[in-house]
Amino acid sequence: MTEHLLAFSTVRRTALGLLTALLLSACATPSARKACPSGPEVRADMLHGVWQVHMAGMSAPWTLHLGPHPEHTGSLRGELVQGLQRWPVVADVDDGEFTLEESRDGLRISATWLGTPAAGHCGRLIEGHRYEKDQKGQSFRLVLTQNTGPQTPSAPVH
Structure with a gap:
């Protein structure tokens, strides 16, 4: 049972890391940022x-x-x-x-x-x-x- 909890915890951390990276990269895309006109x-x-x-x-x-x-x-x-x-x-x-x-x-x-x-x-x-x-x-x-x-x-x- 401990083995399943460790596996679930690792998967959860990986998923959270990927989700965080995805959200941060979306903020960096030109469509998500307000452009500075010039x-x-x-x-x-x-x-x-x-x-x-x-x-x-x-x-x-x-x-x-x-x-x-x-x-x-x-x-x-x-x-x-x-x-x-x-x-x-x-x-x-x-x-x-x-x-x-x-x-x-x-x-x-x-x-x-x-x-x-x-x-x-x-x-x-x-x-x-x-x-x-x-x-x-x-x-x-x-x-x-x-x-x-x-x-x-x-x-x-x-």
Whole structure:
């Protein structure tokens, strides 16, 4: 009888070991892990939220609010905040290229931002340049500080 218990115990340990190994390997498969999007995989709805803007030559960061554009599906609308000033913006991400247009008067484009999501940051860091009319590009870094998800209404535009 002891022989049968030992055999059963060995089989049980082996089965538990195999089950554990199987479960751990399932967690390591690409379908079981949440992928970290980068480049062309980054979609506009992944960029909804509050961003901190670090601009070369600026001491204090700006804030950028982005949400869905109510009139253009797949695009973004929001506002850029610098102290007490607020400017409307629209943005798109297409094949891994981020474009944002800033307006100081709500009618004309005053600056264009061109950037790319940084590899390994899952769409939470965008780097590029901001171009004002007749000026060289100014480097920027956008860091997502609060991802509010795809259902977030767009930020108010003043």
